[in-house]
Amino acid sequence: MEERGHLLTEQVNPESLTLDSLSALELVELFNREDAKTVEAIAAAKHQLAQAVDRIAEKLRHGGRLFYAGAGTSGRLGVLDAAECPPTFCTHPEMVQGIIAGGAGALVRSSEDLEDLFEDGSEAIAHRHVTELDVVVGITAGGTTPYVHGAIQAARQRGATTVFIACVPAEQVEIDADIDIRLLVGPEVLAGSTRLKAGTVTKMALNILSTGAMVKLGKVYGNRMVDVAVTNKKLRDRALRILGDLTELSRSECAELLERSDRNVKLALMMHWTGLEKDKAHHLLNQHQGNLREAITSIQG
Known part of the structure; x- marks a missing residue:
């Protein structure tokens, strides 16, 4: 198996070396200090995020679709963001879609072994008949997930706009994508548990991408969600x-x-x-x- 210990997301956080001996209050304070780094990471990637918002809005305006592709926590966050677009912006369910390794079952049960299948990522893109009108956002905290790389490569071959989101610097994991977004939050409080800061900053980024694109599409008036679906x-x-x-x-x-x-x-x-x-x-x-x-x-x- 490929050695991944050099990745930023796999390193040991020197601020949490005594994690198992902290009081509950000390734990909360530590998490709070570390979570503040997510806001800094978003600010550092603001230009790439803005570029992605514009490209997504442009493609959706011309009939394209937005796909999030990921595995594990990253895949679940993509599915969550996609699922929230129809009630918030009255979009058709096919406009924004989440693709997760392992399918719907992986939303509630760990299927992390499926992230290693490059070909499954490629097949997921082919199955959805992705074209040059579409945008595919590959999400992988550590940057190496074969499933996501397979999806990005297949999307590029089909002429789609590709966006890559990872929490490791480009020199650690390179990618051939149209827009490369690196959200550098540093090592996790619990070493390697990327459902923590990496998951939080990914959720923040997806909020910005989908909401920003919908604003550009005129689904907001001022700061009101005037396209809200009145369903309950x-x-x-x-x-x-x-x-x-x-x-x-x-x-x-x-x-x-x-x-x-x-x-x-x-x-x-x-x-x-x-x-x-x-x-x-x-x-x-x-x-x-x-x-x-x-x-x-x-x-x-």
Whole structure:
């Protein structure tokens, strides 16, 4: 087996050498100090993250898809981020997809041995018929996961935009990808347990990529999720609060407006601010690729 002890994610953290003798409070304080490094790591990679946001938004705007590919914790984080896009931004489930080594079963049961299969990563990309319209984000804390490298290589061969996310410096693990994002949080409190800082910083990065791309796609107005899917009581309440805050209508008036728009917050706002009926408001939004601000500006001259 390949020796990986030189990797940053596998090294021993000198700050936690006495981990097993710390009190609960000392443990919490240590974790808190170490977790602060995740924010620094995001800041250090801000230019690469911004580049990825722009590329993802561009591809999605033209009908492409975003895929996260990973194994273990990295794969689970990708699946989680993908799963949260439809309720948050009312996206089609196929727009953002998580691919994890071992499939759905690996979400709840460890299947880490499957990360060593390069060909499985390649096959996962082929199975989803990835094209030049798509973006594939390979996620691997230690940077060496064969499954992820197989996915990235297959995606490049198909002309897709490739993004690589790892928590080791480029000189330790090289990759041929369009955008190379290194989130350097240092050795873990528990040596080699990359579900800790590496997992946290990866979650932060994926939050930025998906949310940033959706903002660029016009799925947000100001800082409100105007494309929220109203599928339960909590989300209906959120929709009514958004409408109330932005229109100053009463809650009952917001409820009536929401129903007239088929529970579509963005469409409800469009109807209220322009006076257009539902079909015409919907048509105008479509003309502006769903960007509410652009649609409103166009009619207000």
